[in-house]
Amino acid sequence: MLSVNITPSPSPHLLKPVPTFGNKEEEGNDDNLVLENEFGDLIAELRAVLGTSKGLASDDIDVKHIQNIMANYESKEAHWGKYALSDASKGYTRNGIVNINGNANLLILVWSPGKGSAIHDHANAHCCMKILKGELTESLYDMPDGEGEMKPRSVSTLQRDEVGYISDDIGLHKISNETSDFAVSLHLYTPPYASLYGCSMYESGTAKKHHLILWKLKDALDWPVQELKELKRISRSFKKIQ
Template sequence: MKRAASTAPSPARTKGSASSLRWRPGESSSWAAPEPIPALRPALLYSRCSPRVRPHARFLRAATQLLCSPPFRSVAFLRGEGAMITPQLDALVESLRAEFAGESRGKVVARLLADYASTESDWRSFAFHAPKSYTRNLVERNEHFELLILCWDEGQESPIHDHEGQDCWMGVLDGDIEEVRYDTPAEGWRGPLEPRASATFERGQVAFIRDDIALHLVRGHGGAKAVSLHLYAAPIDACSIYCPETGEISRRTLAYHSKRGELVTVQD
């Protein structure tokens, strides 16, 4: 009997030429940049089953792939208030619910996001691009966390912003995502904000940030299209944004482009 070959996680890498503003995983940094988490590929459970069980596991896997491929990928389960969610995404949400109900979060949460981002594609039913701005598409919102899919069209980027004191995880679903980090300016600061570091994350990699680490700006690497999965330790309805030229701070109310696969706004 042949044993299923194991696949080692591919090491994270930083794209582009080296510069004073670019960090690599493993390098020390005064602002404690977190190391990207490699894409994780969950083990094929049926490889440990007896020959009698394997065909059933293969059938279930094939059926799942079929239901998540066009034209079936829009098939979803109903869960509360008529909201629809696809099976793998629903499983992720339930796993996050269980994890946030306990004390431990960090590494397990990151692993859950990495497992999903590196292997699944049913998020596409919740991904909506718009030509003028990146979009915030709600997947799940409850008292413990908020899960969003952000879609980045060509040339789009977020402003420099904070996270209202919340823990924030970002997983890459499609394309490459560039994150540029800035030190939080001192109170009363007036002047340009200089980037402290930048890093690029690939599909299946997960980044982590909170306000005591840095402010950041997010965009598709090289201005290309990309899709990312964002998890906040509590829902965020507004945040502070920072002008890169003057350091001026303003408040921005956050809105959703879609909720659970249904458009709520229209952007030209």
């Protein structure tokens, strides 16, 4: 994952109990969200770039420009905290923020301590991830050409206010929170192909591929129990966008 660094503010931000936003475990469907703060300015800038009436394809996206827009925002929990809902029993919780005219989905993900995602692809789309709180570890994998244990080709850690980027041209990855506190990240998926066509996830021990089409599961019965539970949980979150 390629990263862009900006200087973080010196004061830490701690998650506090907040009212339910209403999009927990969903892709955001609110294309009219307006916030009177710097986080709202970030959303407005992304709308200006991605909110065209034309349906965008992967080749239409200026990834560097998107990364710079996200990097220029300095994270403050007062701006986004009410959207960062968490469930410690899950590896991570998806909170939909906004759908930008069908061209992009913006989400806040809250990562439980010591947990993370499965190895997955990005459905030929772009994913930019900004760390809003804490730190996250990315394990990057080559696309497997056969069965066998999947070993990362690189492991890196992103700190607060850093922005990373991943696409299928770079490889597969998994994200994990290896700390003892919750971490929070902002994700922009453009175009939102995964929510439309599904994505693929891989068993770490065998490299077996499972394509997830919204809430439908294929060939998942022989997965290890924990990985199967995670895939089923993710499938339920995709189902709710319909």
